[in-house]
Amino acid sequence: MQSALIGTIAVPGDKSISHRSIMFGAISNGETVINNFLESADCLTTMNAFRQLGVKIETVDNQVHVHGKGIDHLVAPSEPLNMGNSGTTTRLISGILASRPFETTLVGDASLSKRPMQRIIEPLTQMGAHFQSTDGHLPLTITGGQLTGIDYHMPIASAQVKSAIILAALSANQPTTIVEDTKSRDHTEAMLAQFSPQSITVHGNQIIIQPHHPLVGQTINVPGDISSAAFFLVAAAIIPESNITITNVGINPTRTGILSVLKRAGANINLTNQSQTGELSADISITATPLKPFTITAAEIPGLVDEVPLLALLAARANGISRITGAQELRLKESDRIKAITTEFKKLGIAIEELPDGFVIDGREPWHVVDPHLDSYHDHRIAMTLKIAALLVKTPVTINDEECINISYPTFNTDLAKLRS
Numbered sequence: 001m002q003s004a005l006i007g008t009i010a011v012p013g014d015k016s017i018s019h020r021s022i023m024f025g026a027i028s029n030g031e032t033v034i035n036n037f038l039e040s041a042d043c044l045t046t047m048n049a050f051r052q053l054g055v056k057i058e059t060v061d062n063q064v065h066v067h068g069k070g071i072d073h074l075v076a077p078s079e080p081l082n083m084g085n086s087g088t089t090t091r092l093i094s095g096i097l098a099s100r101p102f103e104t105t106l107v108g109d110a111s112l113s114k115r116p117m118q119r120i121i122e123p124l125t126q127m128g129a130h131f132q133s134t135d136g137h138l139p140l141t142i143t144g145g146q147l148t149g150i151d152y153h154m155p156i157a158s159a160q161v162k163s164a165i166i167l168a169a170l171s172a173n174q175p176t177t178i179v180e181d182t183k184s185r186d187h188t189e190a191m192l193a194q195f196s197p198q199s200i201t202v203h204g205n206q207i208i209i210q211p212h213h214p215l216v217g218q219t220i221n222v223p224g225d226i227s228s229a230a231f232f233l234v235a236a237a238i239i240p241e242s243n244i245t246i247t248n249v250g251i252n253p254t255r256t257g258i259l260s261v262l263k264r265a266g267a268n269i270n271l272t273n274q275s276q277t278g279e280l281s282a283d284i285s286i287t288a289t290p291l292k293p294f295t296i297t298a299a300e301i302p303g304l305v306d307e308v309p310l311l312a313l314l315a316a317r318a319n320g321i322s323r324i325t326g327a328q329e330l331r332l333k334e335s336d337r338i339k340a341i342t343t344e345f346k347k348l349g350i351a352i353e354e355l356p357d358g359f360v361i362d363g364r365e366p367w368h369v370v371d372p373h374l375d376s377y378h379d380h381r382i383a384m385t386l387k388i389a390a391l392l393v394k395t396p397v398t399i400n401d402e403e404c405i406n407i408s409y410p411t412f413n414t415d416l417a418k419l420r421s
């Protein structure tokens, strides 16, 4: 059984903001300098794709320099662009390619090739782009065209779909309006407002994009990724006597659902040193306390979508029955995360019941290892959640393909080791 987690660490840069900083840099005029860029497999996929589209991008002294010449200077790639495992790269780059006067084919790994792309094909086709795909899946061939602005009511809460439309809308012949029922992460809107304030207005859940204003290169300071910090926040909440601080974590309000749930569960959390050198960030401290059960429903899911596996783990240590619903999008991520968590938690003897859109978990049941061979499903967030869960069992367990952690958090194991007393 793990002893308490103690100490202070910084987690690497935010994945969503790192992807977007390369993309905005690539379609702007002038140099964009990125501090604290996340060098994980997914963000390197974005960097390589824009190099293949003719953009000069170099890393000098830990800073990434993107030499943008404007969207019109992107060139047709000489071979298909490999999107690897990255849904964010695939969906956002499609928005940029939708207006380019050439053909591009996007390919990806086995997991990405199963993920739905119809959600971007549909609005981008409405705007005037042409797509060829097998049943809405990769490989996807995009032929860009002259785009028209649209009024789009988002049928699902998805920052990736919203961002694809925003990026396409910058090259349309008239303004585009997007309305969301539930607000998803708004890093694209924030970054566009920095690169080109005239291009965007936001009123609550309505976004209006005005096309053809210039985008000018910027300096981007990427805060630590709250979705990476979340692994240690939950670990410290559930491992008795833990007391940790994670510095410089991004606390954009569209991403902090995890903090609200931790507080509801009775965790002792404090935010200090708030700063805004880019997006809002803070140091987050947490100490272990007895935990109460909690409920999460659909409206809260977009603000914590990548943290749901971890919140299932939190529930498995809370003193009662917790319910998470409205999370059906999790079945469409790198793996079916609802099935993956249910199956693997049962191997640890956790009292978890699978729902079509979430779980019911009784944290009062003692855990007992039924099967020590855990499966990551090649999904980074499942692998890291299971690594944290494994800290709480005495029997040694194995997790297959732990290396998939490199997709979002290559230094996860060294950061965890720093907190182990």
Ligand SMILES: O=C(O)C1=C[C@@H](OP(=O)(O)O)[C@@H](O)[C@H](O)C1
Pocket (backbone or CB within 6 Å): 015, 016, 017, 088, 157, 158, 159, 160, 161, 163, 185, 305, 306, 329
């Ligand atoms: O826009 C983004 O950077 C992301 C949006 C979310 O996906 P959806 O847009 O599919 O909800 C999230 O799960 C993903 O990890 C990153």
Ligand SMILES: C=C(OP(=O)(O)O)C(=O)O
Pocket (backbone or CB within 6 Å): 042, 085, 086, 087, 088, 089, 306, 333, 334, 381, 408
């Ligand atoms: C879903 C995720 O990423 P993406 O959609 O970019 O593959 C994730 O990081 O959990």
